[in-house]
Amino acid sequence: xxxxxxxxxxxxxxxxxxxxxxxxxxxxxxxxxxxxxxxxxxxxxxxxxxxxxxxxxxxxxxxxxxxxxxxxxxxxxxxxxxxxxxxxxxxxxxxxxxxxxxxxxxxxxxxxxxxxxxxxxxxxx
Numbered sequence: 001x002x003x004x005x006x007x008x009x010x011x012x013x014x015x016x017x018x019x020x021x022x023x024x025x026x027x028x029x030x031x032x033x034x035x036x037x038x039x040x041x042x043x044x045x046x047x048x049x050x051x052x053x054x055x056x057x058x059x060x061x062x063x064x065x066x067x068x069x070x071x072x073x074x075x076x077x078x079x080x081x082x083x084x085x086x087x088x089x090x091x092x093x094x095x096x097x098x099x100x101x102x103x104x105x106x107x108x109x110x111x112x113x114x115x116x117x118x119x120x121x122x123x124x125x
Contacts, residue, residue: 051092054092055088055092058087058088058091058092059084059085059088059112062083062084062087062088062091063080063081063084066080066083066084067080077116077119078113078116078117078119081112081113081115081116081119082109082112082113082116083112084112085108085109085110085111085112085113085115086105086106086108086109086112087105087108088108088111088112089101089104089105089106089107089108089109089111090102090104090105090108092104092108
């Protein structure tokens with residue numbers, strides 16, 4: 001990803017310095033850079049997209065279960081989001097061991113808290 005950005009910046013700076021006579025070289029350099037970097041980006045994007053989908057599914061399922069199970073008048077909705085984030089992180093990283101699960105639970109709590117804070121600003125979330 002950063003290789004494509006760097007290559008694009010270098011090409012742009014070369015074009016600014018030498019101008020229009022450099023257009024065929026710039027075009028070939030862009031095609032070469034994209035042909036080198038696109039297959040690598042695609043191989044990284046598939047597992048990342050799958051992981052994001054699984055995390056979203058876990059979070060939505062756990063939050064829905066917590067809202068239905070803990071439908072108490074004195075439990076705020078933000079607590080459900082934070083608990084769902086912690087459970088999502090722990091469940092997602094549990095195959096890697098308890099230490100990874102605990103660290104992911106903390107990260108999930110931060111994510112759930114962020115979502116709860118954003119729901120105060122954007123109620124449609």
